[in-house]
Structure formats: C-alpha cells, structure tokens
Amino acid sequence: xxxxxxxxxxxxxxxxxxxxxxxxxxxxxxxxxxxxxxxxxxxxxxxxxxxxxxxxxxxxxxxxxxxxxxxxxxxxxxxxxxxxxxxxxxxxxxxxxxxxxxxxxxxxxxxxxxxxxxxxxxxxxxxxxxxxxxxxxxxxxxxxx
Amino acid sequence: xxxxxxxxxxxxxxxxxxxxxxxxxxxxxxxxxxxxxxxxxxxxxxxxxxxxxxxxxxxxxxxxxxxxxxxxxxxxxxxxxxxxx
Numbered sequence: 001x002x003x004x005x006x007x008x009x010x011x012x013x014x015x016x017x018x019x020x021x022x023x024x025x026x027x028x029x030x031x032x033x034x035x036x037x038x039x040x041x042x043x044x045x046x047x048x049x050x051x052x053x054x055x056x057x058x059x060x061x062x063x064x065x066x067x068x069x070x071x072x073x074x075x076x077x078x079x080x081x082x083x084x085x086x087x088x089x090x091x092x093x094x095x096x097x098x099x100x101x102x103x104x105x106x107x108x109x110x111x112x113x114x115x116x117x118x119x120x121x122x123x124x125x126x127x128x129x130x131x132x133x134x135x136x137x138x139x140x141x142x143x144x145x
Numbered sequence: 146x147x148x149x150x151x152x153x154x155x156x157x158x159x160x161x162x163x164x165x166x167x168x169x170x171x172x173x174x175x176x177x178x179x180x181x182x183x184x185x186x187x188x189x190x191x192x193x194x195x196x197x198x199x200x201x202x203x204x205x206x207x208x209x210x211x212x213x214x215x216x217x218x219x220x221x222x223x224x225x226x227x228x229x230x
C-alpha cells in the first residue's frame with residue numbers, strides 16, 4: 001500500500017503498472033481527479049493527512065479484497081486540468097476493485113485534511129464543503145456490502 | 146496545562162497565525178471547551194468560532210468530536226470542513 005502527499009505530478013500508467021505485477025491481480029480500478037475551471041492552491045495538514053488516508057485504505061482493505069493500493073494527493077499551486085488525486089486499487093476481481101476505489105475516494109473527500117482555495121476572476125476564495133460529499137461518504141454506512 | 150493549537154485554511158487566515166502554544170485553565174479540558182475559550186477572546190475569534198460556524202477539530206492528528214478530551218502536551222487543530230479530492 002502506498003500513500004503519497006506531494007507537490008509533484010504523477011504518472012497514472014506507471015502507478016497502475018506498479019500495482020499490477022502480481023499474477024493473481026485480475027483487476028485494477030483507478031480514479032484521477034482533475035482541477036476544474038480555475039487555478040487553485042491546496043493546503044493540507046502535514047502528518048495528519050498521511051495518517052488519515054492510511055486509515056481509509058486500511059478500512060477499504062477490511063471490507064474488500066485489496067491486493068495493492070496507491071493513493072497520491074497533490075498540494076500547492078495547481079492549474080486547470082492538472083491532476084490532483086489518484087486512487088488505484090488492484091484486486092483479483094473487478095467488483096472489489098471498483099468498490100474499494102470509490103469508497104476510498106468518498107471517504108477521502110470528507111476525512112482527509114485538505115482545503116482548496118480557488119483563484120478566480122473575482123479574487124481568491126476558499127471552497128465550501130459540499131453536503132453531497134458527506135452524503136456520498138455516509139451511504140457506505142447504510143449499504144450492505 | 147500546555148497544549149499546541151493549530152489553525153488551517155480560512156481559520157489560519159482569519160486569525161492571522163498558523164499555530165500557538167497555550168496555557169489552559171483547569172476547566173478547559175475538551176475540544177468543545179477550548180473552542181469556547183478561544184471564542185471568548187472576541188473580535189475575529191468570536192466570529193470564527195461562533196456556534197453556527199462549521200469548525201472541525203483534530204486531537205493529535207485524529208479527527209474528533211467536541212466532547213473529546215485534551216491532555217497536557219496535546220496537539221489540537223481547528224479547521225473548516227475539508228475540501229480535498
């Protein structure tokens with residue numbers, strides 16, 4: 001399992017190849033989040049961020065078969081279309097890979113200490129948290145697995 | 146007791162500091178009472194920590210609720226709801 005919080009960009013292909021080497025891996029599901037529309041600055045809480053993501057990955061591995069997993073989240077200054085976050089999960093079958101990938105992403109949105117500040121034409125403003133993100137994370141508590 | 150208090154994002158900007166070391170009175174021993182203690186400073190502190198403002202907290206880098214206890218030497222962080230991903 002790999003968790004990285006970094007300024008630098010990442011290479012989706014290289015990260016997927018790195019978790020696909022075991023012959024028992026039959027499925028890799030990956031998600032890449034991009035900067036939409038405007039330039040932004042991402043702040044985080046060094047130390048807590050890595051711990052929080054690590055716990056989310058552990059929880060996913062308890063619920064589904066996760067053979068390998070990589071989560072990379074960037075911080076600092078990002079431009080429109082830049083990659084922000086990568087979640088990639090390797091498993092024997094697609095069901096586990098899809099579910100674990102979505103779960104990690106939904107929990108990361110509400111539990112990992114990152115904050116976006118957008119630099120739009122009208123000036124800089126902190127992005128408000130969305131209740132739909134809370135709801136997306138909450139549904140994993142209700143749905144039978 | 147002494148604790149280290151950290152502020153992030155809009156809280157850090159509004160309060161004009163990323164962190165401070167604090168000596169707390171005996172009756173301030175939970176995240177909720179610390180929030181009240183800071184709010185009582187008035188000005189920006191009163192508005193940032195107003196009861197209707199959505200402020201999240203962590204103790205020693207674990208997200209917690211207002212009832213969470215604080216011990217000497219703890220690192221307590223206050224921040225807005227997270228917006229990563």
